[in-house]
Amino acid sequence: MRIGxxxxxxxxVHNGHIHLARAAAEEFGLEKIYLVxxxxxxxxxxxxxxxxxxxxxMLRMAAENDPLFEVSDYELNSDRVSYxxxxxxxxxxKHPQDExxxxxxxxxxxxxxxxxxxxxxxxxxTLCVVSRNQGDMKLLKKKAAELSxxxxxxxxxxxxxxxxxxxxxKKIAKNKNFACYLNExxxxxxxxxxxxxxxxxxxxxxxxxxxxxxxxxxxSAKRYVHSLNVAAECRKLAEKYGExxxxxxxAGLLHDICKELPDADQKELVLNSGFTVCREEIxxxxxxxxxxxxxxxxxxxxxxxxxxxxxxxxxxxGRAGMSRLExxxxxxxxxxxxxxxKDVDRMRKLSYSDLNSAMLEAFxxxxxxxxxxxxxxxxxxAEGYNFYTRLVREEKNSVNPKRxxx
Ligand SMILES: [Fe+2]
Ligand SMILES: [Fe+2]
Numbered sequence: 001m002r003i004g005x006x007x008x009x010x011x012x013v014h015n016g017h018i019h020l021a022r023a024a025a026e027e028f029g030l031e032k033i034y035l036v037x038x039x040x041x042x043x044x045x046x047x048x049x050x051x052x053x054x055x056x057x058m059l060r061m062a063a064e065n066d067p068l069f070e071v072s073d074y075e076l077n078s079d080r081v082s083y084x085x086x087x088x089x090x091x092x093x094k095h096p097q098d099e100x101x102x103x104x105x106x107x108x109x110x111x112x113x114x115x116x117x118x119x120x121x122x123x124x125x126t127l128c129v130v131s132r133n134q135g136d137m138k139l140l141k142k143k144a145a146e147l148s149x150x151x152x153x154x155x156x157x158x159x160x161x162x163x164x165x166x167x168x169x170k171k172i173a174k175n176k177n178f179a180c181y182l183n184e185x186x187x188x189x190x191x192x193x194x195x196x197x198x199x200x201x202x203x204x205x206x207x208x209x210x211x212x213x214x215x216x217x218x219x220s221a222k223r224y225v226h227s228l229n230v231a232a233e234c235r236k237l238a239e240k241y242g243e244x245x246x247x248x249x250x251a252g253l254l255h256d257i258c259k260e261l262p263d264a265d266q267k268e269l270v271l272n273s274g275f276t277v278c279r280e281e282i283x284x285x286x287x288x289x290x291x292x293x294x295x296x297x298x299x300x301x302x303x304x305x306x307x308x309x310x311x312x313x314x315x316x317x318g319r320a321g322m323s324r325l326e327x328x329x330x331x332x333x334x335x336x337x338x339x340x341x342k343d344v345d346r347m348r349k350l351s352y353s354d355l356n357s358a359m360l361e362a363f364x365x366x367x368x369x370x371x372x373x374x375x376x377x378x379x380x381x382a383e384g385y386n387f388y389t390r391l392v393r394e395e396k397n398s399v400n401p402k403r404x405x406x
Contacts, residue, residue: 003095004033004128006103007075007087009040009165010055011048012190013062014181016163020130023158024103025068028128033103034072034091035059038082048169050195052076061185085117088124100125101154106140112147122151130156172196176246177207208253211301215253219260222338227253229336230329237328240352248325251311252332254303258292266292275313280376287378290316318363319380320387327359334362356395360388 006021013035021033037055056073063069074090075082084102091100102125104112109129112118121127127147129140137155144153163181171178173196179187190198208231215224234252238245258266263285269292270277281287294313297303311329314322318330335348343365351358363385370377 001032001095001098002028002030002101003091003098004028004030004101004103005036005087005091005125006033007036007038007084009049010035010037010059011040011050011165012055012168012182012186012195013059014163014165014168015183016181018062018183020105020158021103022068024101024128024130024156027156027158028101028126028154030101031068032070033068034070035063036072036075036087038075039078048196054189054193054195058183058186058189061189062183083116085115085121085124088121092124101128102126103128103130105129106131106136109140109143109147109153112143118147119150122147122153126152126154128154128156130158169196172198177209208250211250211253215257219256223256223260226336226338227256229338230255230332233336234328234332237332237351238325241324241328241355243324243328247305247308248328248332251308251325251329254297254301254308255293255312255315255329255333256289257312258296259289261289261292263288269295278379280378281317283376284378287316290314314380317378317381318359318366318384320383322359322384327355331355331358331362334365356388356391360385360392363388 004021004024006017006024008017010017017035021035024030025033037052037059039052040049052073056071056076059071063071075087078086078090080086088100088102102121104127106129109127112127115121127144129144131137131140140155144155147153168178168181171181172190175198178190182190190196212228215227219227231249231253234248235245237243238248258269261269266285266288270282270288273291273295275291275295277291281291290313294309297312298309303309307323307325310323311326314326315329315333319326322330331351335344335351347358347361347365350361363381366381367377367385370381
């Protein structure tokens with residue numbers, strides 16, 4: 001029988017590991033693969049490195065239901081230094097008649113001749129190398145040829161999976177979406193034990209992937225593209241003005257979520273929301289979607305962040321004293337890549353050079369277009385206009401105090 005031995009820190013085990021092992025099994029005809037988590041030196045940072053017990057548990061979850069795999073705690077429980085030759089000797093003892101294959105990533109092959117007793121490893125086992133970087137095949141084959149005088153070295157032809165545990169750990173620590181890289185039980189395990197500084201589900205509410213699916217299914221193509229553009233613009237503005245880019249992206253993405261609901265549904269959401277809504281808003285159909293949208297994401301998506309709710313709620317009408325995130329979504333909607341009104345380029349420049357002046361311009365623009373159409377100006381819009389007028393005036397005065405005395 002051909003038996004593979006695949007060691008690593010598996011911190012945590014991810015889909016790339018499993019793919020690599022399965023690909024090697026298929027290519028080299030392996031009937032069984034031992035997954036062998038290594039011991040990790042305790043001096044490493046505790047946030048990044050979890051206990052052997054946890055790594056073993058995750059590995060067992062990722063490998064269960066696949067008879068190809070068996071998880072071994074040999075290295076974790078061994079009191080010797082974890083040299084690969086000892087691991088090979090251990091499995092040789094268990095399988096005296098079988099052929100052993102040691103699976104390693106391409107980075108390891110390049111330094112393989114520095115490994116402790118590497119010649120003995122090659123006389124006991126065939127080395128199977130799986131590429132971890134696109135385009136390193138030539139180098140791998142050259143190295144394999146050099147080592148072949150000590151034993152068999154096989155280089156896998158399967159394409160590399162570019163995922164690394166390091167990147168996954170970073171995503172977890174930053175509360176970015178990491179579920180797609182891991183077995184779902186491993187995801188649950190990390191969440192429930194708070195591994196790798198996982199900070200709870202709140203952060204994952206800013207995970208836009210699921211929301212994009214909803215928008216794509218429920219909005220016209222044009223509105224969906226607009227939503228993506230506004231989200232991207234909000235991220236850029238957030239980076240410029242020190243707001244959380246993920247949060248801004250998320251709020252921008254959802255700002256028009258109710259825009260294409262039937263009027264009656266929008267109105268019902270507005271009336272049920274319990275938000276303070278002025279008379280002019282109730283009387284202006286095109287403003288309902290903002291109020292409805294805030295209420296919708298609160299009730300349907302469980303968004304509780306008041307800043308995000310207000311950013312969606314006020315993206316049409318604005319108000320005095322908007323938060324930075326509210327301003328970002330308000331402007332992001334106005335200058336997104338799909339906008340092509342006459343002054344849009346000037347507005348874009350102003351938004352990135354002078355936030356308060358851009359807000360003032362945006363309010364003036366909004367009021368002018370309402371007046372032009374014979375519409376009603378909501379009180380909060382008028383208050384917003386006055387607020388930013390004063391703010392810009394005060395700013396000018398503080399830069400050049402004499403101007404205020406004229
Ligand atoms: Fe809108
Ligand atoms: Fe919009």
